[in-house]
Amino acid sequence: MSGAKGRSMVIGTRWATRKMGSRHAGVAPAMIALATIAPAKIALATIVLALGASACGDDFGDFSSEATDDAGTATNGGFEDANEDAGLRAGNSSDAPGVVTQGEGTDSARACYDNLDNNGDGALDCQDSSCKALGSCCVGDGDCCTLASQIAITFSGCEGMSLTDCLANQTISASEFGDPLPFVRDGLLSLGGDATGQTGAIISDGLNLKEQRIAVQATFVPAENCGTGCLESAGVSLSTQDTTELETRIRAVAQLLLSGSRQEMTFSVAGSVVMRWPVTETENWQLVARPSGEVSAFRDGNEVIRVPFEATGVARVVLHGHSRTPTPGTPPGARLRQVTVQTSLCDIPGGWAEREELALLTNQNMPAAIEDAESPSLAYDGTGRAAVAFERANGIWLARSRDGSPIEFQTTTDVDAPALSGSAPWNERKISDPELVWDEENNQWVVFYVGESNAGERSIGRAVAAASAATFVDDDAPALAPADYQVSSFGSPGVTIHPSGFWVMVASVMTNEGNIELRAFQSTDRGVTWGEVTRIDLESALALESINLAEIDEVDDPSLMVRGGAYQLYYSLRRGTRWSIGALASDELVFWRPLNSGDPVLEASSSGFDRLGVRSPSVVGRDSTVELVYEGLDGVRGLLGRTARQSAPAGRFL
């Protein structure tokens, strides 16, 4: 408790020292201490994201319950008194509709982030019904997805038809395989095949296991008169194989298989049997594969097992099976009555597609590739055209997408002429770490960067460029100068625009005591002036996943994004000589939870331009796509790369 109080005082003091709109506040701390509460409350209330609460449907209840027993920890969520943190999520006038409501005076904010079962209901944090509704809990959750498609298959009315025709009549594209082919009898799908081959059908297009939640529900009917030696079986699988491969054997990512002779349902993952259940009656089963890396089996609507699996690649839903005597006149084997396939889109921070190297070309008649770019920052203008700002030599370059290409960019200036270079006393030694933002209201680019004076002091500068301009025009003074924030120096900034219109920045700072911290700032005038919001306690966040902090040597390059009702913060992390990219999520910038179980969301590839490391992320979410540009490392030089993933723009529990 005392620790939390201590920090809340610090936050309050800092806030007051640099109240919003005051670039050079210069107000004596002693005077401000009493005046801290109100501004802090307002500021924090306004940056709470409105999306998270509603994002997860109706599966949220009393937010306070997980938090109720949070005594002894930072129960105020880091603020002056218990009422202050009510402003984080409470439905006060500054909150947008849909924000989760909590009881006044409860200390709940941290309780959903502390990896403790505060209310003793056996559920931690995002697993607790009282926290599930948070937008940050939706990120990376394989059950927090948006329904993308659904097909329902029935075999009634298909007597005498081929399975392909049966499904075509239901406007379902499928391809059958095997010899003899599967057939429909009594409204049930019977499988052919024998001990050397099997039959079945692929009933869906390729489904991306890294992005989509796939639920296959099927009604299984046991075999009749099947002795211990019979082979009859029927199954549903997710497989990465194509049709011709399936004829000989199924290599399933996940599989439910009903055996006639064994009279049991087998649940297999990656070829290994995980569980078996006796089955003698017709039953409904469901196979659910989540892009978060978990696969489940449901029996008559109840989840009976959930295990991890490798959610990579493109899979198809396959109905398949064997029969030793696959003729209509013999006792039927195991069969399928009906099948439903649902696919949903989730937001999985580690679910990136293939990586590509960015092509940065100069704007000269004979374009030449630039191969010494660093610290990229991606943004889109009002027309949807992408641009990348990057650091090179002692300047910042701007490059725009060529013909809408996501990976080909052309600089706005010549190879020797940066779009921005430092000339003011506070940035004349060096400018670096650009962060590009599109200012829709003023139809201009804004770039934030780190400017270093000859004395070594590092500030965050701001410069603007008209939509079609080649170069930036620097502001007269830094947007954030160390002296104004009582810190020693600033590092890389990451900026995003909140749906409500204000701008949020996360930047690394070196305190006067020599500590390195990430801090959040807010601007209501499109980045001209900034007020500090809070310190981001990265250490506590990473500790939630038992990450060995002692092995982390460096964290830097924050990149911030608002998506699906939460802030997502991406950062570079170094262990030894190797860089990777990690990510956190938060609902209000104060408390953070590691994404991807604390593992990097992007690591070195095994080959290519980023085979030894990745760093300097810049993440942008647009519609159903999240893009990430970054610096790839091969041990000799850095080259810029891009990857992307599909994600649900807003989550909803299915």
Add this chain to the structure above:
Amino acid sequence: MRALLFCGLSLWWTGCSIFNAPDRDLIPNDGGLDAMPDGGPGDGGPDGGPVGEQNCQNGIDDDGDQLTDCADFDCIAQPECCAEGQKGFFAAEWDRTTLNEQWLSAPSAALPRRNSEQTMLVEFEPDDVPRSIIARECIPLATGAELRFRITPQGNRSCDDDCREYTAIVWTPVTNMQSGASLLRELAIEIAPNGQLRVTRGNDVVPTPALTLTPLLEHEFTVQIAPGLRSGGRPTLLASISFRAIGGGDQTVSVLDEFAFTDQDQLLLESPGCEGVAGLRVAIEGVGESAHVGEFEVDTKRCVNPSQFQRPAVGSRTLMSGSSDLGFSDTWSAEGLGAPTLVSSLSGSAVRWDLMVESTDVDPDLGNSARIGYALGHAQTTVWDSVPWTGGDDPKLGDDPPSCLVAPCPDGLVSLREPHLLARLNSGSMLSALSLTFAREVDASTCTDCFDIHVAASVPFAPATAVMSSMPLVQRAQVPGDCRSLRDPSAVPAGDDTGYWVFFTCERLGQPSEIHAIFAAADWTVDPDRHQIVIRGDQIGAFAEGGVRGPEALVETRDNTATLRLWFVSRSRAGETSFSFAQAQAESPIASLPALEPYPGNPVLRANAAAFGGCPGDDCPLHSLAVVRDAEQNSTLRFVVARRVNTNSATSYELVPLEQFLRLP
């Protein structure tokens, strides 16, 4: 531009690995400190006391983990526990031919200048741009190495306070550097003109005592590298650096002791020189004339590294299912092949290899649809790579065919699986007796897919001669707990002919499988009172939460101390299989089993391990393994790993030979 360092600058950031000495004792039960009760003798926890094995040669179990000296995982990196490898594995002199043939220059083709005798590199270009020469050949480090070189600081000369001259000896994975930048440094020893010494990793300075070499005096450096473990159990490399001034009293000065500088999975493996054992390149980097560098020499070591497997230099052929490699008839072995057990003995001047496996005539994948039967086959050879081996056309034990899904076949077929041979060798390492334990299917009408353990006490040496008799050894009713089926037996002698310890898998319905052990007397009568659970998956990590199985035990005795080593299959909840390792020591004969200490770096072998040289299919999940000490090269363990090869349209099974250094007790 580059980021602010958390370490060194930040008090807020708690601890930095590069500044911390590695934890030398990694016993999970004690949080990585030691195995002793808090406050008791040997406790290295909060109350103080020895941490880890303090002395690796004193014959005492200093930390109370029941592993003494070199058998203790703490001693892996100690020189006294490493055998010599190849002397002069890499040596370089500075004549032009050597420089051109053995070294790459970067970032340009400019070589450093040499002294007139060509015994010293004396100067890099004095233009403020770092330059380097990088050894073309990779130096294998994963089993240890020692690098020696001499260096002579040149004094301050005209280099002022802003002097940027330096000379560095670098361990690096790369073969080039960007103009104006340094090499990627996994570890570097950097000498300033005034003799000031610092050790760096990447751009970080590794804390060392403040040390300055005497200008113009020659110093001999020794860099010892050995495999080790980080506190989380991740295999890493440990570097110890020392030097002595030649003619300066010869006192050895320690610069760094067991510093964890790079993880083993970050080492080079495909590069020339490191095909079998992963390593790095050595380089010399510098600006100007900071120090003169003398000749280099690298010796490789053979430290015990449970994670280091390699393909054998001799006998490396992979044996395939569906082929005639083992000389078996297709009628019972056309499809599945696995669960190997291996015996190594001497036959005249050659090594005789006896291999038994389980095999079947039907696609094992059909096992989820119907019952599949297996039989046991025996093959033998003295030339591993020469196929076919001498194998029995018929099963050594079991039905032919063992499965009946295609053609009608008689009732009463019994599936036999997972053979394990226990060999008795005479003083000349020749085979004198063989016993066989295996899993035998029980009546399917009472329990589907259930097995008990049986034993054939006397097994004919000739592969074609069938085993005539066997008897039940361990039955489910004799095993406390909820074992639905008993599988994968592995019997080892308890010592002094008192009996055997039989390790086996306990399969539980809906629960992760466990490894158990039970004592059997010399006549193979089990003692149910001497049963215990040996390994549970949840004890050793997420990679084993789906269960452990397939134990492969090895017992070796010296001075009445028996060292028990156990390799086993670990399975994650997602079904991914890997191999893990545990060991213990006890007084011989082993009256009661000591608690086995899992290796903190488990799993020791994964399906994608470089030692396999790739996978000929889409994926190659591991199935089971056999291990035996090579009867001829007795500091080598020979493994046979059974894996499944999934290709686009078919599945096959392979037996892949691997080996590992393990000195005799």
